[in-house]
Amino acid sequence: MIFVTVGTSLPHDRLIMKIDNLVGEESIKEDVVAQIGAGKYIPKNIDYIRFAPSLEEYYHRADIIISNCGAGTIMENVTKGRKLIVIQNPDVTGGHEWEIVTKMEKGGHLVWCKNIEDIAEAIQTAKTKKFSSFKPKQFSLGEIIKELIASK
Amino acid sequence: MVNLRVLFVLGSGGHTARGIILSNQIKVEKYFMVPWESEVTKRKVGKNYFSVISPRFRAKDNRFMTVLRTLFLFLHSLMILLYLHPNIVISTGSGLTIPPFLVARFLGIKTIYIESPSRVYYPSLAGKMLIGKTSMWLSSWPELAERYEGVEYRGMIF
Numbered sequence: 001m002i003f004v005t006v007g008t009s010l011p012h013d014r015l016i017m018k019i020d021n022l023v024g025e026e027s028i029k030e031d032v033v034a035q036i037g038a039g040k041y042i043p044k045n046i047d048y049i050r051f052a053p054s055l056e057e058y059y060h061r062a063d064i065i066i067s068n069c070g071a072g073t074i075m076e077n078v079t080k081g082r083k084l085i086v087i088q089n090p091d092v093t094g095g096h097e098w099e100i101v102t103k104m105e106k107g108g109h110l111v112w113c114k115n116i117e118d119i120a121e122a123i124q125t126a127k128t129k130k131f132s133s134f135k136p137k138q139f140s141l142g143e144i145i146k147e148l149i150a151s152k
Numbered sequence: 153m154v155n156l157r158v159l160f161v162l163g164s165g166g167h168t169a170r171g172i173i174l175s176n177q178i179k180v181e182k183y184f185m186v187p188w189e190s191e192v193t194k195r196k197v198g199k200n201y202f203s204v205i206s207p208r209f210r211a212k213d214n215r216f217m218t219v220l221r222t223l224f225l226f227l228h229s230l231m232i233l234l235y236l237h238p239n240i241v242i243s244t245g246s247g248l249t250i251p252p253f254l255v256a257r258f259l260g261i262k263t264i265y266i267e268s269p270s271r272v273y274y275p276s277l278a279g280k281m282l283i284g285k286t287s288m289w290l291s292s293w294p295e296l297a298e299r300y301e302g303v304e305y306r307g308m309i310f
Contacts, residue, residue: 008192009165051192071270071292072166075310099272103293136269139290139307141177145156145240148262148287 002123003062004034004046005055007070011039012089018116019066020045027120033058064126066119069097078109081133083126087113109134156180159238161253162197163206163246164190166268170244170309172196174266183236185229187248202232208247225251233259240264240287244309245271249278253286262287269308271296 004019006012016036020043022028032046035055042048052058059065059076064083067073069092077084086101105112109131113122158180162168164187175182186193187206194201207222229252233241241256242264243249249265256263267279269292275283283289284302291297297305 007165053196069270070166071268072169072310075269075308079310096270096274096276099274100270103272136292136310137307138309141174141242141309144264144288144290144306145158145178145180148240148264149156151287 001031001033001062002028002064002066003055003058004032004066005058005068005073006035006037006039006089007068007073008037008051009070010089010091011037012068012091013039013041014116015066015087015089015119016043016048017041018119019043022120028123030063033062064123066113066123068092069101071100074100074104074110075134075136078104078131078134079136081109081131083129083131084110085113085119085122085126086110087116087119087122104134107134108132156240157183157236157238159183159185159233159236159241159252161185161241161243161246161248162193163187163244163248164193166270167244167246168193168196170266170268171242173309174242174244183238185232185248185252187246202228204228204232204248206247207251222251226255229255233261237261242266244268245276245279247278250281253282257285264288264290266290266309267292267296267303269293269310273299275300275303 023045034048036048066085068089069086104110111126160171162171184197184201186201188203205221208218240262244266245268263286265286272293289303291303291305292308294305297303
C-alpha cells in the first residue's frame with residue numbers, strides 16, 4: 001500500500017489529484033490511501049481520510065509513504081527507516097523545508113521529489129532504494145527544567 | 153516538579169505535535185496557548201488551554217491586520233501570564249511565540265524556546281528575534297548551535 005499524507009496545517013489538492021489520476025490511468029497499480037486534510041478535491045480512485053489522531057498505523061502498513069516536508073512527518077519515518085518520498089507543498093509558509101530535506105536526502109533517508117510531475121518516477125526509485133534509518137540524539141525536558149530552576 | 157506551573161505555546165501541525173510530546177514528558181501543572189483557528193490543536197489538548205488570535209493567517213493576510221493581531225496577542229499574553237503566573241513558558245517555535253515570550257521576559261518568567269527540527273542551519277524568524285532574549289534557546293541540530301551565539305544543542309524532539 002502507498003500512503004499519501006498532506007499533514008494537518010494545509011491541504012495539498014494538487015498532489016492528491018495527481019496521485020488519484022495516476023491510479024485512475026493505472027500508472028500506479030498499488031492500493032493507495034490518502035490523508036487529505038481539509039482538501040477540496042475528493043479523490044475518485046483511492047481511499048482517503050481527512051484527519052486521524054495518529055497516522056502511525058498507516059505509516060506502519062504502508063510500503064511507501066509520500067508526504068509533505070513537515071519535519072514531524074519526516075522524523076517519524078526516517079527514524080524507522082521507512083520508504084519515504086517527500087514533496088513540497090507550495091502553499092505552506094516558509095520555504096525553509098530544503099534544510100531538513102537536504103540533510104536527510106544526503107544521508108540516504110528519503111527520496112526528494114522536486115517536481116510533482118516526477119512523482120511516478122520517485123515511486124519507482126523508492127521501490128528499489130535502500131533507506132537507512134536515522135537515529136537522532138533526544139533530550140529530556142524534565143532535566144532541562146530542573147537545570148533551569150536550579151540556575152535561578 | 154509537580155508544583156511547577158508550565159505554559160506551552162502551541163501552534164498547528166508539527167509545532168503542536170512536539171509541544172504535546174514535550175508536555176507528556178513531565179509531571180507538572182500544564183497549560184497551553186493555542187491559536188483559535190486550529191480546531192485540531194484544541195481537540196488534541198482537550199483542556200487547560202487559552203485560545204488566542206494568531207498574528208498571521210498564512211500568506212493571505214495583509215500587513216495592517218498582522219500588526220493589529222500582534223498587538224492584540226501582546227495584550228492577551230499579558231492578561232494570561234498575569235492570571236496564570238507560570239514558572240516557565242515553553243515554545244516549540246510556532247508563529248504565536250514572540251508576544252508571550254517578550255511579555256514573560258518583562259515579567260521575569262523563565263522561557264525555553266525549542267526550534268523546529270526543520271531548521272538545520274538557520275533559525276526561523278521568531279527564533280532569530282528571540283536569540284539572547286530567552287532563558288534557554290535550544291536547537292534541534294548541532295549545525296544551528298555552531299552558527300549562532302546563545303543557541304544550545306541538547307538533542308531533538310519530534
